[in-house]
Amino acid sequence: MTVTAKQYIIGFLGLMFLASLVFVQMMEVERKKAESGKGVAHAVIPASSRSCVECHQKSSPGIIDHWQGSTHANKGVGCVECHKAAKEDIDAFDHYGSIIATIVTPKDCGRCHKTETEEFLASHHAKAGNILASLDNFLAETVEGSRVPFNPHSPTPGKEVDVVNGMASVNVGCRQCHGSKIALEGTNGSLITVDELKPDADGVPTNLEMVSLVKKDDNGRPVLHDGSWPNTGIGRLNLDGSRGSCSACHSRHDFSPRRARQPENCGKCHLGPDHPQKEIYEESKHGVAFRDLKEHMNLDAKHWVLGEDYTQAPTCASCHMSGHTRNGGKVTHDPGERLSWTNRPPVSLVMDTDINGAVIKEADPVERQKQIVSSWQDKRQEMKNVCLHCHTQNYVNAFYKQYDDFVVNYNEKFAKPGVAIMGELRKQELLTKQDFDEEIEWTWFYLWHHEGRRARHGASMMAPDYAHWHGMYEVAERFYQQLIPQAREIAEHAGESGKADQAQAVLDLIDDILARPEHEWFEQAKKLADAGPASVTTEAVAATTEDKAAPAETATPAAGGNEEAKSSDAPKADAAPKEPESEPAETDGK
Amino acid sequence: MGDATQGSDLPNADGETSSTPSRRAFLQHSSSATMAAGLIAGYGTLAGIAIKFLYPARVGQTIQQYVCRLDELQVGDSLPFIMPSGAKVVVARQSEGDTADDFIALSSVCPHLGCKVHWEAANERFFCPCHNGAFNAQGAPTEGPPAAANQYLTRYPLAVDGNLLMIEVPVEGISVSNEEASA
Amino acid sequence: MSGFLAWLRERIPVQGAQLHELTNEPVPNHLKRWWFALGGTPAYLFVVQIITGILLAFYYQPAAATAFESVRYITEEASFGWYLRSLHKWAATLMIAAVILHQMRVYFTAAYRRPRELNWVIGMCLLMCTLLTGFTGYSLVFEQLSYWGATVAANISDAVPVIGSFAKQMLLAGDNYNERTLSRFYILHAAVLPTTIILLVVVHIIFIRLHGVTELKLEDEPEDKPKHFNFFPDHILTELMIGLVLMVLLSALATIFPATMGPKADPLTTPEVIKPEWFFYVSFRWLKLFSLTFAVLSTGFIVGAMFLWPWIDKVLRRITGIEDISVYIGIVATFALVGLTVWEAAVAH
Structure with a gap:
């Protein structure tokens, strides 16, 4: 090979090398684009929470890691922003110089997330705690357990059992979905709940006699009754008078919207023999499509608007809560807004709801019409607007005909x-x-x-x-x-x-x-x-x-x-x- | 690319026989040029990539951080915001209304020589004890060396997100220990 | 212009002719075949390693708390960081492969024979340094496999009689992997070993210049062809071509198989499947076949034999009278090495 030929070849190879670097450049641009979409969280710790993070990074790194991946961390919302409490709050205590409370209630979340909290409070979800004296509850309290503690009948080898807590099934079963009534232990052995405290609009207790009864531990913290906490049931009855728990769906401490958009999130409660919605969804074409196309569903999108950010398949949230192009992307935190039947009672009722959001049972047409604030037809139209992103009007109408007949x-x-x-x-x-x-x-x-x-x-x-x-x-x-x-x-x-x-x-x-x-x-x-x-x-x-x-x-x-x-x-x-x-x-x- | 130019000067070892001198010279020149171009294009681009790699990735990046809810800050009130780097910023509300323009965020670092300024409520000014510099509520210099040099307190951009006041701060900076930050 | 050149010549009193003399080693014709240029290939890749390594060192932090995060920063955040890291990784792989191929070429052409025995020993030292650099570099990522690889390697050296525990303590800066271990690996990888390699390469080249390249006559060559061609520019151009082909190849590998991040090192959990880098597959499989002490001692024996091969070869030839005895042994050894490597690569445990 001559030197000249070699030089030409070198020139050509140099250009090949350049071409490969151009390809590298293209990959780099792609990568940067993908990254900016994800909104990679920077580990910026707001000064207010630095000491919390320093300590909890060692004592409970899980919650710190979760929080650092959250939108909260990205926007400088740290520990105290949510956990801070007023001195008068019944469950407030001094934690290394900050007045905080363990339980963060919808009232706390609502300080910033006002609309979401209001919608949630109007929903059936927020009333889930009301079963606490219902038929279901009777089953768990009395049939499965016992309302009053009783004595063990024989020893449990290797473990000292003094007394049997008959409420165990309620605490672990019912209340973890429906929500507990948060209780503080009283110095006289009583339990102090929202009923006794009678909090005002700010959540500050008005019954000062009860306040003085609250038992404190060695660090001066009010003692939460272990039957009522830990609990993230969706209808939790909190000490400040608020109802519900946002972390029922938005699990702490990353509050991931991505997770809330996926059916597994709802599946913590909506499954099993009495209302297997998650299994039903999984059997349906909707669920099958979701499992297949999950990666393409843009689950990290900021607003996740159906028809804009994704169309591949609906999840629970898509149909019942999320925004879509036909409603301007408006999310609702009341999943009942799009339901036309309630299939909860023995006999299904149409979802005409009154001013309190309760299903109207009045039979007289005139009287009934007076009470209706939102009719079942309105709600069905809301749902149809979701369906219409993928199905034709005729198809949707015919589906509803089949469903109604059933x-x-x-x-x-x-x-x-x-x-x-x-x-x-x-x-x-x-x-x-x-x-x-x-x-x-x-x-x-x-x-x-x-x-x-x-x-x-x-x-x-x-x-x-x-x-x-x-x-x-x-x-x-x-x-x-x-x-x-x-x-x-x-x-x-x-x-x-x-x-x-x-x-x-x-x-x-x-x-x-x-x-x-x-x-x-x-x-x-x-x-x-x-x-x-x-x-x-x-x-x-x-x-x-x-x-x-x-x-x-x-x-x-x-x-x-x-x-x-x-x-x-x-x-x-x-x-x-x-x-x-x-x-x-x-x-x-x- | 000294190799390339030297290479063309040197006698050709393989000794081409048939071509005329001018054609040969042209061939040699063009081949050297091709080689030089190829080498410069390839390795030059690689050098560019290396420089890009060394150039900091996050430079100029800022991030919005939560300061407070709008209703937490009344007209005339101010609150301290501590930057992720530990530096203190004073955030104040100047007027009613819920836009970012109704609020102001000023650094508490004096632009003269970096001392800490503090708010003197009686005189309605930020005062720097090092050289008796003073600034008004908008951060404009009124007295002392800053006034002479027309140096303003650094103003940080604010934004309103729903009912939340957000401040735009640089992403990076070595954070100081907590004692110092809260001091 | 000419005034400037004159000024320069006065300050740097080197004549063009001298330079020509120095660099223009006549190169035997067989080097026109690419497989004889394998010695230049690792040298070129070594330069790539130095450049990409220096770039990576701008961001890398050799401490247990920050090492993984800094590699993540390079891979995920810094512009082109993934590309440069992948180049570094693939150039390392190719460099080790090239060193091994170069050594095999030298071995099978018996280029180590008198008077070039010492250069063979230097080459062996270079091989050892290259493998050590590969090992320490892999450990710097501080992911699960590299952490456990280092731990296992240290415990293997512990099995060496007499000096074993000393070697382990020197390697790990303690009895176990600890806070000071990574900086040790780092300084070995980025300073000690590269410097040693550079010095050895210089000596290696000086030896080549002193002895001249071993001359080989290939059968299909006409008798009247000139036996040598010029190092400059002819051979240099070949090397430049090889260099560019390597760059394109490296770029392709880096983009198609970019270096990834495994899970961060966790001293409490050993991964289910633990493997070293591919170039240690042979010794890894060897260790599984025999008891630790035997495997370590036999490995030491084999490496020692490789160092002394020029003399062993001489003795073997004299005893057996077979001129090509080393070639036959080499073929068997190559099959054994390839076989063990493939074996280790094919199975999970």
Whole structure:
């Protein structure tokens, strides 16, 4: 090879090298761009929190690391900004020169996040603590545990157990989702909660007698009762009179919006036998798409507006809370704003809400109209605006038709009759006043609280298996094979023990219900067998021929709002109304 | 690129035979030029990358830091804000209204020789004890050496984010120990 | 212009002819084949290492508390930091590969024979220094694998009889990896070893100049062709070409396989799979095959034999009477080295 040729080759190679460096430059630009999108947090520690960080970096590095990755840290919001307390606050204490409180309440968060806190306080979420004297709570407090502490019955080898805390299941179960009533220990052994303290609008207690009773530890800190704290339940009843806990969804101490946008976040509570929303979501096409496309969902985006920042798949937050292009990107912290049915009670109700945000139970149309502040149609439109980012109007309307039909079918066929039968048993005093001491009470609870909700939630979020096999199939089995036989057995037993009239009332009601067209199939064959074999075939044929005409008729009333409102009157008052139109039994073909 | 130019001066070891002297000279010149260009382009760019690497990445970067809520600061009031570096900044509200212009953030470091100024409420001025410098509430010099040299107290940009007052501060700086910062 | 040149010549009294004489070593023709230029390749890569290393040292902080963070800063925040760090890493890999290939070339062409035995020994020293530089450099990242690699290496040296524990304490600045260990690795990696390498390279080249390059006659060459060509500019241009090809190759490797960050070193948790850098795979596998003491002693024996090979070769030839005995041994040894490396690379434990 000549020197000249070599020189040319060197020139060429030099240019190749240059080309590779140009490529490096391009990669560098890409990298810088990706980085700026992420808003890489700089470890700038606000001066106010430097001493906190220095100490806690060693004692509890986890919370510091989380905080350093948060938007708070990036904007100079440190420890004291959230934890600071007024001297008069009941749980305030001096911590190395700063007056702070352990528990940060929505009142504290609301100092800066005002709108979010207001929306949250208006939501059903904030009222989750109100179950603390409900049926569910009775289950955990009394049925699963014990309201009063009791003595152990035999030793636990290797561990000293003086007393059994019967509230354990409530503390660990119910309250970790629903929220506890935060309590301080009193010097006289009492528990001091918001009820005793009667805080004013600023959260400062007004009952000074109680204030003086609060027990302090060696460092002068008020002692939080261990049954009530740790707790991040969403409806927590705080000492300052505020309700709820923002960290239920925005886990401390990074308060990651990214995490709050993902279904696992909601799945801390919304799963399991009674309301498996997360599993339902996972079964649905929505959940499947999310798992596949998660990386493309721009979960770190600042505002995360559907239609702008992402369109790949919806998460829980997308549909129920997040902003989208059709509402100008407005986020709501009240997930009930877009729900048109409440599927929580035994009989589903449409979400006409009054001035307090409570679901209206009034049956009279005129009276009802007066109370409505936000109608279920408004709320449904809000949800449709989300759906329309991916689906056509017709598609969405037809989906809602399927969903409405499903809920109405459940309501009419099983829920209202179930309510009526249980009501009649109580009215005739064939059941004790005590809940859960009779088998039928468990049966009924399973039917609406577990299976009935699974079915309705399954239908609401497009999970066929939850709607059917985990849902309606089990509802039906529970109704026909357990509720009806058990109710009859109670009545028959009562009849034998001299309560003939009461027993007859119950049996008549059951017969009335089972004589309805949708239940007719159940005992028809048996009745005919009793009566004689002659007429079996003709009846069955008649039912089948009517079958085809029927759906068109039933469709109209189910779609209209007022029709549903009428049919969903107070669950307990349902005295087994006679159906005006006769509907053929759907299952007769099988 | 001394190699390249020297290379072309030297006799060709392989000894080309067929080309005329002028063609040969042209070839030698152009090949040397090509080589020089290639080498300069490649290694020169690499040198550029090296310089870019050494140039600080965060220079001139600032970050917004939370100061207080708007309603926490009344007209005429001020509060100290301690920078991440430990330096103290005085933040005051000058007027009603919820824009950044209604607030002012002034460094408490005297622009003369770096002493700490403090607010004298009686005289309504920032006073520097080192050389009797004084500044008004807007940070403009009124007396002493700063007035002579027309040196203002450093003003930090403020911004309003919802109902929060934010201050823009440099990202970097060696932070001093806490005792000093809170002193 | 000419006045300035005259001024310069007076201050630097070196004549062009002298310079020409000094640099223009006649180069044997076989060096036109690229595999004979492998000695220049590590030298070139060494220069790349010095330049990128100096650049990286501007940001690197050799302390347990800050080392990992400073490497992260280089990789993630500094402009082109990822590229320069990747260049440094890949140039190290190629340099070690080139040194090994160069040494194999020298070995299989028996270029170490009389009178060049001492240059072989210097080459062996260079190999050892290069491997040590690679090891210490890898430890500086202070990620899990490099931390545990260093720990394991120190405990291996502990197994050497008599001087073992002394060597370990010298390496780690204590009985265990501690606050002062990293600065030791750093100064070895960035000052002691490079300086030693430079000195050894100078001696290496002086020896080459004194002895001349070993002359080789390849079979397919016509008899009448000139036996030498000029070092300057001909061979220099070849080296420049190789240099640029290497730069393009390094750039490609750096962009396609950039140096990443593993998890930060955690003295409390040993990773499930722990591997050294690829060039230690051989000794790592060897250690797993035999008891620690035997493996260490045998490794020491093999390395010692390699140092003394020019004389061993002489003795072997005399005893066996086979001229190419070293080539056959070399082939077996190469297969063993490649086999052990592939074995270690292929399995997790």
